[in-house]
Amino acid sequence: MSLRPPSRYSGDALAGRSSSGGLNPLDHEIAGEKAASLGRAGARVERALRRLGEAGKESPQRPALLRDAADAVYVYFIQRELCGMRRHNDAIRDYAIPAEVLARLGSM
Known part of the structure; x- marks a missing residue:
């Protein structure tokens, strides 16, 4: 006899995809929290x-x-890196981060 897990434990559900192709509610909420934290x-x-x-x-x-x-x-x-943004050049320019601050981060 073989067992099949409930559909909520299927590969698509565990990967964050719903059967309609969109994000599931938990992924949507996580994305919102990431954006709020970045803000x-x-x-x-x-x-x-x-x-x-x-x-x-x-x-x-x-x-x-x-x-x-x-x-x-x-x-x-x-x-930013946790949100998938790896390059910080735009942020450095937009916030006009001084070189003396960047030097303390070891990025100069």
Whole structure:
């Protein structure tokens, strides 16, 4: 006697495809959470870079602000990679990430 698993455990269902060819609801929700997380990380980058820009070159808070900006950019880059975006050139240009921040990430 052979057993066949229920259709919800079929290869297509486990791969995230429904029988109609679209994403199943869980995959849709995961994609939404990825997008929301990427948006929050981008907002954090904007805030950190704005604070860094507002501080003068000789500001005593500059090292801490530089570290915060580098941390925010690092988290943003990781989140982009988790969403499948491997190249960061556009993000570097769009956010105008300074070279001194990128140097702290080891990307220069």
